[in-house]
Amino acid sequence: MVSKNQKKLIKSLYQKKYRKQHGLFVAEGKKVIQELLQAKLELHALFxxxxxxxxxxxxxxxxxxxxxxxxxxxxxxxxVALAVFFIPEVRQIDLEGIVLVLDDVRDPGNLGTIIRLCDWFGVKELVCSSQTVDCYNPKVVQATMGSITRVNIVYQDIEAFLLQQKPTIPVYGTFMEGDNIYEASLPKKGVIVMGNEANGISTPIEEIVDKRITIPQFGLGQKTESLNVATATAIVLSEFKRKIS
Amino acid sequence: MVSKNQKKLIKSLYQKKYRKQHGLFVAEGKKVIQELLQAKLELHALFxxxxxxxxxxxxxxxxxxxxxxxxxxxxxxxxVALAVFFIPEVRQIDLEGIVLVLDDVRDPGNLGTIIRLCDWFGVKELVCSSQTVDCYNPKVVQATMGSITRVNIVYQDIEAFLLQQKPTIPVYGTFMEGDNIYEASLPKKGVIVMGNEANGISTPIEEIVDKRITIPQFGLGQKTESLNVATATAIVLSEFKRKIS
Known part of the structure; x- marks a missing residue:
């Protein structure tokens, strides 16, 4: 049985405000819940x-x-099931590999796909601007298919973060115009910024970027406006990892 | 004003059966409608x-x-607007470049993203199995952002199609195990098969594939099950196009 209080708690976890207040989030489905349990996330309740x-x-x-x-x-x-888990603590960002930074990605499906891509490509650090959709949003949790447990996801002021790293680590950003990513030399250690769905990388962040890279368009005389941020991330991470492997 | 008959017609176009019967489909939003008008698609009505x-x-x-x-x-x-367009006729498949084949992709968002990727990478031919979601499904039309007009999308029995091409054109398929796509030599002319979201490439189609390729997983000891079909397509088309450019 689900008590009235439990129902109320679960419903409240739709909203970021209450997830933060309670330090809890919801996951659904056998596969996702089992992955979270295996990753030793602390369970609050399982229905x-x-x-x-x-x-x-x-x-x-x-x-x-x-x-x-x-x-x-x-x-x-x-x-089959719905589980409520405690939101795990984030660890300090490890700057020894590739760090992916999201500048206001708003769509839960996109964030979920990007987390799954980080996991696939062994990118362990994901830094999200405070306007980026919350990774414990139920739609994001579902879309990650459990890979949310294998990526360290940190929300913070990305401008401050990038300014702090810039003196020692190259900061890459993807734009409609920049160096051809297929020809660019890419490092083992670096920060990559991906922008918002509609507006791309914001002006203050653009000013911090050292290396502007682009995924060239092959269609001749065509008008495809831009790639979706999740598919662009797929190509960018694939290129970075291919070149250092 | 929208007449009762027009309302009824538009509502019916949610369903593939009626889209086929009337030879019409719906597009919404200024941007998508303008792209379709520019591409000279025949307009039935604009609201x-x-x-x-x-x-x-x-x-x-x-x-x-x-x-x-x-x-x-x-x-x-x-x-702002909703438009009803006539479904354009497909042309014969041009086998001189890369042909992408979808083996039962069911999610409208995935198909929309894949059409947009074909457009970006200049892949002009997309062959879909009859179980693949209809490209004139309103959700697909929206997700393509107008690129649906720049890709020739043909629905047919893909087993028959592949068997017909196999003697003269290499047939690539993506699997969890196969040749590392980053190291494989890839041709200018070839067929690439992408599988269903849950089951991958089906057994009869797997038997036709000549070259099994895989996107290597970089995460160590991790368990990411597979990449989403749209992100996998992004990486595969990026690699094919990078190598022939």
Whole structure:
């Protein structure tokens, strides 16, 4: 059974304000929950329609009906279970490899895809501007497919962060015009900035960037405005990693 | 004003069955509609809240209120205009460059992103299995941002298509295991198959593939299951185009 208070808590976790206040977030579905459990994230409560598929402390596990799951789920088609986890602490940013910086990425699906890409390409550090969508937004959590546990995601003033790194680490930014990424020499250690969906990299951040890179467009005389930020990130990380491997 | 019959027609175009029956599809928003008009797609009717922004035959243009737009729109926040266009005829597939083949891609957002990528990378031919989501699905049309007019999209039995090309053109497929795409030599002319979101490339198609390629995972000891099909396509097209440029 799901108590009235639990329902209220879960519903509140739709909103960033309450996630921050409670230090909790929601994950749904067998696969995602199992990945978070394996990553040793601290469980607050698990609500499931199938008792035997999760090995967790019984005091934290609630067997519920599919109807109840529907009432608390954020998904249109709820999947077996919903779990509430404690938001893990972030660690200090490790500057020894590639650090990806997001300048106001707003779409949860894009952020989820970018986290999954960081995980795939072994980029362990993701620094997000404070206007970037919250990574514990339920839609982001679902889109990451569990890889959220393997990337250190830090929200902070990216202008201050970049100014601090700039004297010692090259700062790359992707623009519509810049050096051809396929021909550029790319380092093992560096910061890469990706911009907002509609506006790209903001002016104050653009001024900090040392190296402007671009993904050349191959279509002749065409008008594709720009690549989606998630697909551009895929190509950029692929190029950085290919060149240092 | 939007007549009752027009409303009924527009609503029916949500469904593939009626799009096929009428040979019509819906596009929304100033930018997408203008791109389709510029590409000389034949307009059936345009419904707009701002008369002056579109230069089209007055007999096909209906000035409507924002309330009326809301009633016919497929979007949660309707944008200035909705247009009904005739579905253009496809041309014969040109086998002289890269042909991308989709084996049952089901998500409209993924297909939209892939069409945009084809446009960016100058891949003019996209062959979709009959189970692939319809490219005139309103969500796909929106996601393509107008690039749908610059890619020749053909739905057909891809097994038959691939068997027909195989004797003369190399057929590449992306798998979890295969030749490292960064080290593989890639041709100017070839067919690339991308698989379904959940199941990858299906068994009958896998048997036709000559060259298995893979995007290596850089994260050490990690478990990212696979890349999303749209981001994988971004990386694959980027590599093919980089190597022949």
């Amino acid at each position: 499931t329609t199938e008792d035997e598929i999760f090995e967790v402390n019984d005091q934290k596990k609630y067997l519920i009906s599919h109807e109840e799951l529907k009432q608390i789920s954020f998904l249109t088609t709820p999947q | 707009t809240t701002e008369d002056e922004i579109f230069e089209v035959n007055d007999q096909k243009k209906y000035l409507i209120s924002h309330e009326e737009l809301k009633q016919i729109s497929f979007l949660t926040t309707p944008q």
